[in-house]
Amino acid sequence: MSTAPDQPRRPPRPAAEACPADGNAQVREGAGQPRNRADACPGALRLHPADDGALARVRIPGGVLTAAQAQRLGEAARRFGDGDVHLTSRGNVQLRGLGAACGADMAQLLGAAGLLPSAAHERVRNIVASPLSGLDGRGHLDVGEWLRALDGLLCGSGTAAALSGRFLFALDDGRGDVAALAPDVTLRAAPDGTALLRVGRNPALRLPAADAPRAALLAAEAFVTSAAPDGGEPTAWRVADLPDRGAALTAALADRLTAPPATEPTPPSASPDPTRGKAAPTPPSDSPALGPIPHPATPGGPLALSVLAPLGRLTPTQWRALTALAARTPAAHLRLTPWRGAVVPGVPADRAQEELAALAAAGLVTDTASPWVGVSACAGRPGCAKSLADVRADAAALVHPAPGDSAPARPLPVHWSGCSRGCGRPRTGDRVDVVATSGGYRVDLFRTGAPPRGAHPRPSDLAATVAAARRGAPIE
Known part of the structure; x- marks a missing residue:
């Protein structure tokens, strides 16, 4: 297991190329912070240079793929990349190890499969949806219609094309799963058949369920105007970047939609x-x-x-x-x-x-008791120049401990990051972060309502520290 990063590091790439590996960097607390450069988030048509080759991110609204589309994605991974299909924390797909000259051929393949309905909007189709909606009897509404309607409206809006590649919509059927992912615009089904519209973390507005997709689009278009009031370069990529974190935007939408405020329900714990x-x-x-x-x-x-x-x-x-x-x-x-x-x-x-x-x-995890459940990691070395460690190998080593070692407890999710950017890290909820630093790994425990606790363990103590943090035990 590599617990101490190698030196020297490669020099960082220019800021214009910097982008989280799956667009899911941490949400900042407090006042919004303006952005002073253009969003460089990759897409299927805008490739991102990485140490293992170019990277493409294919947006899959709601994560829904036809079998034929999935087959074409696999073909693209095999023909142009490393062969693997990499899933992101937004239910999108990344193709890695791409050749620098494959862009046009790959775009033609993906376009023929219906995965690029609008070249102008391919980076902004960031929509997560409750994956089990309509399948398990939970939730108050099957969000499939919302998903199809919102994606169509989004691709038909010239204003929405100016959204950053990080702006996120969430369609929650009422169970509270994707609403907990800190989206920029959330539609959540309510028990009374209405919909709750929420911008950032501001109070929700209640409106008819049939009006929900268009209201979500209006919220996104209003955000574009707020982020670039003079029609110039946007100063905000997400609602959290706005100075008031979207409070004025919410008030304006309430007036325009004549939508009263509403209290969001607490999701069930099981x-x-x-x-x-x-x-x-x-x-x-x-x-x-x-x-x-x-x-x-x-x-x-x-x-x-x-x-x-x-x-x-x-x-x-x-x-x-x-x-x-x-x-x-x-x-x-x-x-x-x-x-x-x-x-x-x-x-x-x-x-x-x-x-x-x-x-x-085939190697997929089919049992909730598996030690893989709750374990995630960024790309790490050798694919990312900014990474200080091969976090995937080190995470796997703790999932599959050496003979004589005990497997770590699994109650809290744990994310391994190759650097302090925390690409792909869970946004909310109790969690454990294992972050590579110049001197080894740092382990941090985050519990709701409690101050973070952290430790910088010796390499020989890393497994025990991670296991203790996942159990929620105090770490020093």
């Missing part, structure tokens, strides 16, 4: 398990439970199969297994999750265990 009639353990960060997921309204009917990709990386074999399974179902689609997993709906109940076993044999 997922109901229709097969047992009691609450089942919820994986970290409100991610979907793994394995077969039945719908209580259709006993014995088709199931959804939920799996996790270790550290968000799907090998060609794993991606083919997922897409082939999706192609065998009536709906022929799959859903990527913001927790670097995938859900395949519509699997016949009599085939579910066989199909799940095949996915597990």
Whole structure:
């Protein structure tokens, strides 16, 4: 395990190229801070140079892919990149190890698959949606219609094309999963059939559910105006960058939509398990439970199969297994999750265990008790020049400890970062951060309502410190 970074480091790239590995840098607390440069977030048409080759980020609104689209993505990864499909914390896909001259051919392949409906908007289609909406009996509304409507409106808006590649929409069916990801604009289904619109962390507004997608677009367009009031270069990439963090924007929307304020409900702490009639353990960060997921309204009917990709990386074999399974179902689609997993709906109940076993044999995580659950990492070395360590290898070493070592406890999610930027780090909730520094790793424990606790352990103590932090034990 590499616990002390090598020296010397490569010099950092110019600021104009700097960009979080999946657009999910930490939300800052306090007053907003203006941006003084253009957003350089990569896309499918704007490649980002990395140490392992160029990087493309393909936006997948709501994580929803047809089986045919998934097959073409796998083809692009094999033809142009390292062969793997890399999942981000927004349910998008990254292709890594790309050749510098592949851009036009890759864009043609992705465009033919329907993955680039608007070249002007391909970086701004950042929409997360409750992955199990309509599949498990939870939630107050199937957000599929919201997703299709919002994506269409977004791609048809000239104003919205000016959004940064980091601006995030969330469509929450009421369970509170994606609403907890600190989006810029949130639509959340309410128990009374209405929708709650929230801008940043400001109070929510109540409006008719049918009006929700257009209201979300209006919020985004109003943000563009607020971020560049003189029509020049935007001074804000996200709502949190605005001086008032979107308070005035929320007030203006309330007047324009004649939408009264509303109190958002508290999400449940556990997922109901229709097969047992009691609450089942919820994986970290409100991610979907793994394995077969039945719908209580259709006993014995088709199931959804939920799996996790270790550290968000799907090998060609794993991606083919997922897409082939999706192609065998009536709906022929799959859903990527913001927790670097995938859900395949519509699997016949009599085939579910066989199909799940095949996915597990391919190396996908199918059991919530797996030590991989809750473990995430940035790209790290050798792919990122800014990284101080091979964080993926070091994270895997603790998931699979050496003989005689005890596996770490798993109650809190843990994210491994190769530098202080924290690319891909969870935005909210209790968590453990393991960050590479010039002198080794630092371990920080974040608990809601408590001050952060941190330690800079010796290499020989790293496993024990991470395990203690994941249990929520005090660390020094």
